[in-house]
Amino acid sequence: MEKKITELEMGLLHLQQNIEIPEVNLAIHSIVSQVAQKCLAENRRAKVDDFSEYLDNTEFLNSLQSHVNRWVREIQRVTKLHEDAMKGSTRQEISFWLNLERALTRIQEKCESVEVQLTFDILKTAKRFHATVGFYNDTGLKSAMDTVKDHSVLMKDFPINDLLSANELDKIRTALTTIFQHLKKLRSTRYPVSRAGRLMEAVSQDLMQQMLKVLNTYRLMHIGYADFERIVKACDDVFATWDDEYERLSTQVRDVRRTVRTSDVRMAWRVSLSHKKLQQRLDHMKRFRKQHEQLRSVIDRVLLQPVPASLQTQTSINDEQDKDNNQTSANGQPNETRVTVTAANVLNDVNAIDEVNMAYESVKEIDALDVSKEGQDAWELAMKR
Known part of the structure; x- marks a missing residue:
């Protein structure tokens, strides 16, 4: 059931992200x-001889030429699309090239x-050679078709x-490996x-969003x-896979594009x-939780230590003194009460663990995985408390 729901969501997302390619209409002259x-x-194909009465008709020929000029402008609306910069998600880029290939194929069929x-x-x-040659x-x-066919090699079956x-x-992590392959x-x-x-x-953005979708089911600051x-170890494995594969791919791209100056390739690459923001936040969370766990461990270890014998002796003496202090003096006035020395006094603050936990609770209240500007501000504020 979960798989079917995911497939349905992906199908709807695909429709939403589908980039529309203008439909080209080659309007035909009414006489033609x-x-x-x-x-x-008459079960035959029309030929030029069927228009013999129009071949000297300037008005007709000018009209035909105007039709062809409109066809050029109409087709250019599609053929120039591939010159635009990439916009949107990975899916939109894939859909763009595959849809553009289909659109150009339809245009070719109409031209034929x-x-x-x-x-x-x-x-x-x-x-009227200019209009045709x-x-x-023009x-x-x-x-455009050559370019699209070349790029479709990459876009077809993009995983x-x-x-x-x-x-x-x-x-x-496995999906990342497949994508880089x-x-x-x-x-x-x-x-x-x-x-x-x-x-x-775009792939990095998709990676971050998918990781967030998975991580948000765990409530990382609560578990x-x-x-x-x-x-977090599994997340580190994902990031390490990206870094390794990305470095290899970058090297391959630079090696292949030797006709371009190396500096230009590096600048373009x-x-x-986006996922680096998530990686950095997880590193901060890991450091925070590790420090918190270490502090708690130290406090627990100290609080659970047995009271030293010397402290126990001092406590017994204090108990005897307390008994004396509770007896009234000869004039009927009670003696001054003596402060009791206990293990808690020596440790200074038996509520230290509670204070540590309270500090942690303030961080749990925020969305630790929010890597937006607002999320970053909230995280930094929580760290200062």
């Missing part, structure tokens, strides 16, 4: 459409339709769902280094210290990784 339909009814080819043939016959160059269709559906820290395909594509850097930032250590 009518003649093509008439020939189709009978009506569009007829339009080109008519203009060629009428010696520059069409594919639209950028071939170049981001393994990470987004992982509900345990070990599964998250897939990212080795960067070496065989022309996917821009700068865009690869943005992609790594026992042994369980806390075990969970310099990224801001």
Whole structure:
């Protein structure tokens, strides 16, 4: 049941994050459409000879040329999309390239339709070469398709769902390994280094969100210290996996892109990784809980020590003196009460453990895993108390 719910959530998220590609409509001149339909009814393909009466009609030819110019502008709305900087999540980047490939394929099919080819043939016959020869160059269709096919090698079967559906820290670590194995395909594509850097930032964001989703089920500041250590150790394993795989991938990217100056590659690959904030917060939590546990252990150990013999003797003497003090003097006035010396006096403060626990309680009240600006401020304030 839990798996099905997760799959449903991912499906809904996929729909929300799906980047829309404009639909291209190549409007056909009414005369071309009518003649093509008439020939189709006659079970034959229309040809330029079927438009012989229009080949010297300047108004008709100008109208055809205007149609082609509109097609160019319409197609450019799609072919120039790949030049935009990467935006959004890993899923959005994957969806963008796969949807763009499908959109460009549909445009190619429309360009190869009978009506569009007829339009080109008519203009060629009428010696309107400019409208036809520059069409594919002006639209950028071939170049865009080459780019998209190249990048789709990386985007197809990108295993981001393994990470987004992982509900345990070990599964998250395994998913990371799978993702970095897939990212080795960067070496065989022309996917821009700068865009690869943005992609790594998106994967890092997904990693942090998925880890938070898992960690929030544990209530790390409330569970026992042994369980806390075990969970944080699993988190450290995840972070170590990222660091190792990321370093290897960075080296491979730099080696492959030797045609680009090394400094440029390094600058483009310099990224801001969201999960580092979570890693830092967990380090702070680990340090805080360790110090708290050590302090509690010291206090417990001291409080549980047996009272020294000398202190016991002194306590007995004090008891005898207390008896004398409780007797009234000859004039009927009680003697001054003597302060009793006990083990608690020697230890100075038997409530030390309570004070330590109270300090810890103040930290438990905040959301320790909130790594936003507000969460950071709340954590720092709690540490100062």
